[in-house]
Amino acid sequence: METRALIIGGGPAGLMAADALCQADHAPLVVDAMPTLGRKFLMAGKSGLNLTRFGDRDFGAAYGAGAGPVPGLVDAFGPAEVAAWAEDLGIALFTGSTGRVFPKGMKASPLLRAWIRSLEARGAQFRTRWRWTGLQDGFRFDTPDGPCILTPEICILALGGASWRRLGSDGAWVPWLREAGVTVRDFAPANAGLRVAWSDHMDRVLGHPVKGTALTAGGQTHRGEFVISQRGLEGGGIYVVSRAVREGAELHLDLMPDWDLSKIGQRLKKAKGSLPNRLRKGLGLDPARTALLMEFGQPLPDDLAPLIKHLPVRHDGLRPLDEAISSAGGIAWDALDDRLQLRALPGTFACGEMLDWEAPTGGYLLTACLATGRHAGRAAARRLGG
Ligand SMILES: Cc1cc2nc3c(=O)[nH]c(=O)nc-3n(C[C@H](O)[C@H](O)[C@H](O)COP(=O)(O)OP(=O)(O)OC[C@H]3O[C@@H](n4cnc5c(N)ncnc54)[C@H](O)[C@@H]3O)c2cc1C
Numbered sequence: 001m002e003t004r005a006l007i008i009g010g011g012p013a014g015l016m017a018a019d020a021l022c023q024a025d026h027a028p029l030v031v032d033a034m035p036t037l038g039r040k041f042l043m044a045g046k047s048g049l050n051l052t053r054f055g056d057r058d059f060g061a062a063y064g065a066g067a068g069p070v071p072g073l074v075d076a077f078g079p080a081e082v083a084a085w086a087e088d089l090g091i092a093l094f095t096g097s098t099g100r101v102f103p104k105g106m107k108a109s110p111l112l113r114a115w116i117r118s119l120e121a122r123g124a125q126f127r128t129r130w131r132w133t134g135l136q137d138g139f140r141f142d143t144p145d146g147p148c149i150l151t152p153e154i155c156i157l158a159l160g161g162a163s164w165r166r167l168g169s170d171g172a173w174v175p176w177l178r179e180a181g182v183t184v185r186d187f188a189p190a191n192a193g194l195r196v197a198w199s200d201h202m203d204r205v206l207g208h209p210v211k212g213t214a215l216t217a218g219g220q221t222h223r224g225e226f227v228i229s230q231r232g233l234e235g236g237g238i239y240v241v242s243r244a245v246r247e248g249a250e251l252h253l254d255l256m257p258d259w260d261l262s263k264i265g266q267r268l269k270k271a272k273g274s275l276p277n278r279l280r281k282g283l284g285l286d287p288a289r290t291a292l293l294m295e296f297g298q299p300l301p302d303d304l305a306p307l308i309k310h311l312p313v314r315h316d317g318l319r320p321l322d323e324a325i326s327s328a329g330g331i332a333w334d335a336l337d338d339r340l341q342l343r344a345l346p347g348t349f350a351c352g353e354m355l356d357w358e359a360p361t362g363g364y365l366l367t368a369c370l371a372t373g374r375h376a377g378r379a380a381a382r383r384l385g386g
Contacts, residue, residue, distance in 0.1 A: 003029040003125075004384060006139065006152035008132045010037035011169070012366055013352025013373035014158030015115055018124050020377025026384045027123030028156075031130035031141065032168065038112045039167040040160065044366070045108025052082040052363040055099035062364045064243070067357040068333035069340075069375075070368050077371040079363070085370070089114040100363055132159070134176045135345075154347050154380040158373060161327030161353035162187040169353070171327075181344035183332040189324035190358040191365075192242045193234035194251075195316040202295055206230055208288040213237070214257035216310075218244030223257065228288060232315065239325060240360050242318055246328070251313040253296075255289045265305040275300075283308070326365050328358040339379030340372060347383065351376035 005021050007014045010032035021028045030037075044050075056062065059078055060071025083093055083101055091111045092104040103111055116126070131142045138151035160169025174184050198206075205228050214223050215237055224237025245251055256264060264283060271282025279285040279293070285308075294300075296314055297307045321327060331350050335343060340355075342348045351372040359365055 001029070001148065001150065003150060004153045005029070005380065006031070006150055006155045007158060008032075008139065008155065009158035009160060009169075009352070009354075010034075010126065010128075011158060011160050011352060011369070012038065012041050013160075013354075013369040013376075014156065015119065016370045016373030017156045017158055017349075017351055017377035017380070018119050019115075020374045021381050021384075022119060022122035022124055024378070024381030024384075026381050027119075027125070029125045029127065029150075029152075030119075031127045031132070033129070033131035034168040035128050037116065037126065037128065038108070040164060040169065041112060041366075042108045043164065043167055045103075045106065045111075048102050048106045049108045049111070050100050050102055050361070050363045050366070051086060051093070052079040052101045052367045053099045054079050054083075054095050054101060059364075059367075062362075063357055063359050063368065066333075067359075068336075068355070069338065070355075070357045070372065073371040073375050074364075074367055077374050078367060082363075082367050082370055086111060089118060098362075132173065135180055152347075154349065154383050156373075156376050156380055157348065157350040157354065158352045158376075159354045161330060163189065163321055163324040163327045165322055173354075177331065177342075180342075182342055183335045185329040185332055185356050187321060187327045187329040188246060189318045189321045190243060190246075190328040191239035191325035191361050192246075192318040192321075192323065193229070193238055194232045194242075194245065194313070195319055196232035196314070197316060198228075198230075198232075199295060202228065202291055205288045205291040208291075209235075210237070210288045210292065211286075212255075212257070213289065214254040215241050215251060216254065217241040217251045218247065218249035220244065221254075228291070232319065233313070234319075236361060242324075243328070243358060245315075246318055251315070253292065253311040253313060255285065255293060255308045255311060256283060259283075261305050261309055264308055265303065268304060279304075325361055326353060326358065328356075330354045330356045332356050339382075340376040341379060341383075349376040349380050 005028035007030045063070045138149040162171030222240045226235035226237035267282040271278035352369040
């Protein structure tokens with residue numbers, strides 16, 4: 001099979017690169033290892049597909065230090081452009097109270113179907129169960145019809161990060177690119193839960209949400225909700241501090257961020273009865289927060305107020321990479337030029353989560369995948385003469 005423009009990886013980044021190539025009349029061949037395209041995108045839609053976010057005054061800042069050109073690229077193709085693109089595909093959107101943008105139906109499947117139809121109508125071709133296996137004499141694949149080698153004029157790699165491997169992105173490509181002289185930073189969990197070996201007394205609050213707390217790590221404080229799970233702490237409130245924790249910061253909880261130390265102290269003094277009663281009646285602490293105080297606060301001091309405001313979270317690190325929502329690490333920025341072309345492999349571009357950036361949940365991940373996919377697709381089209 002011959003093709004001038006090849007995209008390996010049919011997730012959101014690869015499909016947006018395909019979109020850009022189609023717009024420049026260079027309809028590509030998109031191949032993916034899985035039996036169907038966009039599996040992680042569909043999984044993202046299971047809990048409500050958060051496409052992007054409005055109202056963030058400095059959207060690009062969410063990508064933090066070391067995100068290379070990503071802040072600039074989401075400036076060029078950011079929340080307004082992502083929303084307009086989805087609406088152009090016939091998907092009605094709504095914006096939640098925190099600015100998060102979702103399809104009205106919450107799911108990813110109608111958007112993915114409409115997107116693939118639109119790409120097919122513009123000439124893109126798709127092959128599934130095509131697994132890229134390395135770089136010898138071209139791009140080698142295992143396909144349902146046996147091994148094959150493609151030597152396109154341009155190739156866009158959009159292979160994803162290295163979490164949730166069962167959805168397709170397994171990072172198998174890292175050694176092949178390293179051998180070819182491309183610097184790739186080791187993958188690490190991002191937006192990940194925390195491992196905690198609970199004592200038995202936590203059994204009664206497993207599965208409970210923890211609301212109304214503030215989490216501080218690495219000098220930053222965030223309000224957020226999370227869940228006490230069998231294996232530790234999970235959910236958005238924890239994900240947002242997971243980068244700082246991964247980088248070695250201690251994590252502290254303020255169990256009552258709206259009350260100051262003296263108010264908590266006075267209420268505790270006034271309240272009568274057992275300690276759990278005083279915490280419940282005097283402070284209104286629910287069972288989940290009380291259990292966390294008892295678990296992490298041992299041995300309990302006489303004056304509990306400072307501990308309630310600054311409770312150290314004892315944990316065994318982040319949950320494994322495969323369980324993380326996304327991954328940090330990937331192709332290093334100095335391995336790419338400003339067109340997202342690999343310096344070591346001219347004509348080969350890369351985009352999406354396989355690049356070395358990370359971001360919190362809240363639509364920042366997909367927005368960057370779409371923005372980098374579009375940028376790589378447009379640059380590849382220019383190389384083809386579009
Ligand atoms: C549970 C969950 C919920 C999420 N929710 C959201 C959300 O609401 N909002 C948000 O912004 N982000 C969310 N994300 C993150 C978001 O889905 C990812 O950041 C995004 O899908 C990454 O896009 P990508 O195209 O770079 O990679 P992927 O979507 O991982 O696509 C990569 C593709 O490459 C293919 N591939 C890999 N290796 C090979 C190979 N050797 N040969 C051929 N093909 C290969 C894979 O099969 C896959 O189809 C969520 C993630 C998870 C796990």
